[in-house]
Amino acid sequence: FQQRRMALRNASFVTEFILAGLTDLPDLQLPLFCLFLLMYVVTVLGNLGLIILIRLNSHLHTPMYFFLFNLSCIDLCYSSVFTPKMLINFTSKKNIISYRGCMTQLYFFCFFAISECYVLTSMAYDRYVAICNPLLYNVVMSSKVCFSLMLGSYLMAFLGAMAHTGYMVRLTFCNANTINHYFCDILPLFQLSCTSTYVNELVVFIVGSIDIIMPCVTIFVSYGFILSSILRISSTEGRSKAFSTCSSHIIAVSLFFGSCAFMYLKPSSAGSMDEGKISSIFYTNTVPLMNPLIYTLRNKDVKLALRKILSRRQF
Template sequence: MADENCTEVTQFTFSGLTEHPQLKLVLFMLFLGTYMLTLAGNLGLIALIRVSPQLHTPMYFFLSNLSFLDICYSTTISLKMLLDFPAKTKVISFTGCLTQIYFYTVFVTAETYLLTAMAYDRYVAIFKPLFYKVVMSPGVCMSLVAVSYLSGLLNATVHTSALLRLSFCGSLIINNFYCDAPPLLVVASTDTHLNEGLMFVIVGFNIIATNLLILTSYACIVVAVGRMGSATGRRKAYSTCASHLTTVIIFDVSACFNYMQPISSNSLESKKIASIFYTIVVPMLNPMIYSLRNKEVKHALTSFIRRKMYF
């Protein structure tokens, strides 16, 4: 009978980031501004790529999809968090919690594989420039993006299905500001070794496999750049890779810190801080990294503004 009661979970309560009223207001304004910048930056980048013919290349096709994923997974987390700031109790239904975990996992996993596809694109552009248009055909680009999304759907389905087998009773306070697997496993009343094993293996595989491919691509790029006789050509090659490499490092370091540590209640506070950076700050930074460090994006933006001024 007790086991039956444990399965009848209707809602969870978030501990949130703080209970101090003044700090709540400051954080609300800060994260609202961050979310608005995320939307403006990523939507602006998608629109610029769409209206600028010089950006209709595989690299920017992948970049527009990256911006779309940043909007999606930031929205999955930020909207609920912002709504919870003025609330006395930060609650979410059991179904809502699993739904948030599912879509968050889809978008984050898809972004991991999309960053790998972008590294492959840079490898082909620099290592095999004469065959670039043939190798990176529209069909190949669409296939790489489709694989990224399918990987996200598969990963999310496995983790969410594994969570459905757990029972929850007693304290249902999640020590976080959104639903994620590690803090949810801490409050489970049944054995979570299978879930922890799946998380460690799948997340580990995703990180190791994608980073191995990225490192291989960049090793080939370094070799190709080293063979270039022109210093201008080397600078251009490095500049096209710098933005992507910066994004990969920021994304992967925060992901490893968040998911590759042992799950315990003591580690959740530090993971909560990492989660803020991973789920809120990183999606805002990506369009800035690609726009501020990319001459083609800045040139396209300048051309677009000039066209609007004359018409």
């Protein structure tokens, strides 16, 4: 113990980190820069377009699109937490981020990721009420209930982000300062700490279990009831309509929760960190890109609203 204290006293404490990035191969830097720039532009335009469309069209002022509006806002902010820095890093020789900048990035990453978990859960509940209790839909999914669900989502995100960042700030980082990732993520930072990360790992497991397993169980139970209700519908047209309203959400949930669970609900190691980089591309870059495309291309109401706005502008 005394030797450890002396080592900590003699160590130079970290004031900035170096991000290892996706790859250290020079030939891949420019192609990856172009790819992720294109993905980011499509993500921003897609989510911003969906936000404006829902805001402008009164027919889309329903609970389903209220949640979709919030999801697009989250995805827009979420992708902007690390993608601009990631793009700069592809073009610079040394990918440096300050200690404060790293902790700020970690906080907002956790906040928007947890928010997305609960918004997707609220959307599953909305679909459950719409299909299983259509006559009570307007009463159950009142504006007060919708606002309460969203407030609860943001409150859980705030608490989760504060827990992760608060316990991360308590760790001491000594000489090692190269993060084996393209942004300041929780598990790669643990590997650099020169103090015990046991409490932090416990926090990750508890908060991760609450924010991934609890929403997943809620979504699975909701879709269990939805599936049983759909199978009781006699007409083929009614079944296909019910399935089409849920399919977009199922795709979004599978992508987001699957990649999150793979990253955070398993033991961490140097090898798994490299796998984790690939997995994290799905929930940091692909999901915010895919969500507006999934909900736009597979949704008749959104396509109709878009046609109306475009025809109005042309007129």
